[in-house]
Amino acid sequence: MKASRSCFACQRIDSPYYSVLAAHLVGPAGRVAAVEPSPDFHQMLTANARANGCDNVRAVNAAASDVPGRLVFYLERSTNLGGTIAVRPHTVESSFEADAAPLPQLVTEEELAAARLIKIDVEGAEAAAVSGLVPILPRLRGDAELVIEVTPACWPSKVELSTTFSVRCASTDFTPTDWPTTTTPAATQPPYVDPRPPCGGASL
Template sequence: MSLQVPGLAAEITTFVHGEQDRFVSKRLREAGIWEPYESALLLRMLGPGQVFVDVGANIGYFSLLAAHCVGSAGAVYAFEPDPANHELLVRSVGVNDYAHIVHAEQAGLSEQTGAASLYLSEDNLGDHQIFATHQEREAVPIRLLNGSRFLGPRIQRLDVVKIDTQGSEYGVVKGLMPLFTRLPQPPRVIIELTPLSLRQCGSSGRALIELLSELEQDMWIIDHVEHRLVSSTAAELAQWCDDVDAVPGDAGFMNILIGPAPR
């Protein structure tokens, strides 16, 4: 199917899951677009020759948009540990002739390199997690990579990073921080902030925000309703995480941008 994203200069074809997935693939089948405002932000933030890293790439939607933006002079590194999602990602990369741009790794990122288990959601195939909860989920073995050690020898620049890993974001960022701090300019980071999932994975929303604050960059709430960026601070976001944590079972979340707002 073809993506229906405003601003695309060429057609992008993507493979999606069938009826089993009731979220990303379902939305793409119905509308040809996922998270319209975040898609528009990405198109504004990326240009020819730049480098994009997609952590928790799922079926590759944002990786395909990024490849369209950065072109043959740029690069996209897509990390997706789930075998079924990764297969669709690779098929989409191939059909769009993006194999020279998109480097798709069947792995997740973490602070440590090693083996892990991925606990699979039955109906939201973008909601797989690397930690077990009270829910009964099938588990598959996966590999995890330290982002700095993997990417460091491969890239000279890094412009935008998207991280959506269903609760393991702290470990992802912890592993990437040595690379971020070595770069002449830290990248923009789009990241999901879900205090409940972060806590279930052994961290917290506050810990993630305090880690990201070490980049000393602006922080923005991505408002998907009003289609705008709302300026915030590390203190405000950490307090919001504490407030969510104070309500048992509250699965509230938001996506945030770290770095300068795109023009």
């Protein structure tokens, strides 16, 4: 991530917090493209980037999917804004709509070409987000990596989940690797101010 002009493209990963950390990792010559459908998180993201002097963060208020359109997102509990999902839960406290499009339409050609890491955390909508990304995978840099957080509870079976991603990677040079995690979603973090010097870099 320290390589010159490396790019960290993220879709919904508690982006107000991690986008600032990523901005420091890529350095002034790199950039972070943060795709966030929630208006509240998007506002927090831009505020955090501004508070930390991260001019190398570009925030996009939209959702990554397989086709352009509008998606409805649901919040099951107000105590966990990070649990906002596109798959309707049994209990819905609130909801909102957001524009959606394949990730290659939400980030620039330059950002895609420079992307060293693409992190996707879409709480059950992984198949659609990955499907929209697959056509451009061969155009990514040779050392590019995809990190996709999968929500098993939103899938009919683990077999279908594994098959879905294996099929989508079959025509590319990417090799799926399963990294089990025992972490649980945390409540929304307070605004983050990094103690290190500003990220620097030219405004996007």
